[in-house]
Amino acid sequence: KAGVTQTPRYLIKTRGQQVTLSCSPISGHRSVSWYQQTPGQGLQFLFEYFSETQRNKGNFPGRFSGRQFSNSRSEMNVSTLELGDSALYLCASSLEASGGQETQYFGPGTRLLVL
Amino acid sequence: GDSVTQMEGPVTLSEEAFLTINCTYTATGYPSLFWYVQYPGEGLQLLLKATKADDKGSNKGFEATYRKETTSFHLEKGSVQVSDSAVYFCALGLRSGGFKTIFGAGTRLFVKA
Numbered sequence: 180k181a182g183v184t185q186t187p188r189y190l191i192k193t194r195g196q197q198v199t200l201s202c203s204p205i206s207g208h209r210s211v212s213w214y215q216q217t218p219g220q221g222l223q224f225l226f227e228y229f230s231e232t233q234r235n236k237g238n239f240p241g242r243f244s245g246r247q248f249s250n251s252r253s254e255m256n257v258s259t260l261e262l263g264d265s266a267l268y269l270c271a272s273s274l275e276a277s278g279g280q281e282t283q284y285f286g287p288g289t290r291l292l293v294l
Numbered sequence: 295g296d297s298v299t300q301m302e303g304p305v306t307l308s309e310e311a312f313l314t315i316n317c318t319y320t321a322t323g324y325p326s327l328f329w330y331v332q333y334p335g336e337g338l339q340l341l342l343k344a345t346k347a348d349d350k351g352s353n354k355g356f357e358a359t360y361r362k363e364t365t366s367f368h369l370e371k372g373s374v375q376v377s378d379s380a381v382y383f384c385a386l387g388l389r390s391g392g393f394k395t396i397f398g399a400g401t402r403l404f405v406k407a
Contacts, residue, residue, distance in 0.1 A: 183337075210393060222383065222397040234392025269337055273393065281393050282328070285338040 183286035204272030211253040300398035317384035325386040327367040
């Protein structure tokens, strides 16, 4: 079974631009979450989607948004990029079969550099 | 709030040495506990997990036991290899409406031949 895939793997943007990152979960997984990883702040939760609805949200400004499609694929968007948005953005998927505790499986990440 | 604290690195060991990386957590409810590993330039890989008190997770020679009384989930390996060099993250999984994972800061491990 294929793992979580993320595109693109690397991205360079300039301040003020916007960016869209894509994530395809493991087949059959219905929950998709996004995380930001930086050397200073570590791994921080952005948001989680299930059945095209955002169920959970971290403490990030409104410039960070996401969505999920009917096939469970997800995109996240960052508008008006700032230098501090440079990070590795990780997507994770989980089965969400029983409503209990889930294991999240991570993709390789998209490394975003804002100049 | 919910949080994970793990020992600061880097940790430098010689091959075949014993490894312990300490991890403690604060959480409401009944979280699952995880150890993830990140190799250079890669995403996170699940190393092991435990879903309830006294459960022991194990994989590739690594072990960790869910200790509710001490709110700990320490990672151990009896004999490390150079290939174990990576960053290790302790994490807890919470269900509050949706589901999210809260990570520790990570511990970098260097293993010398």
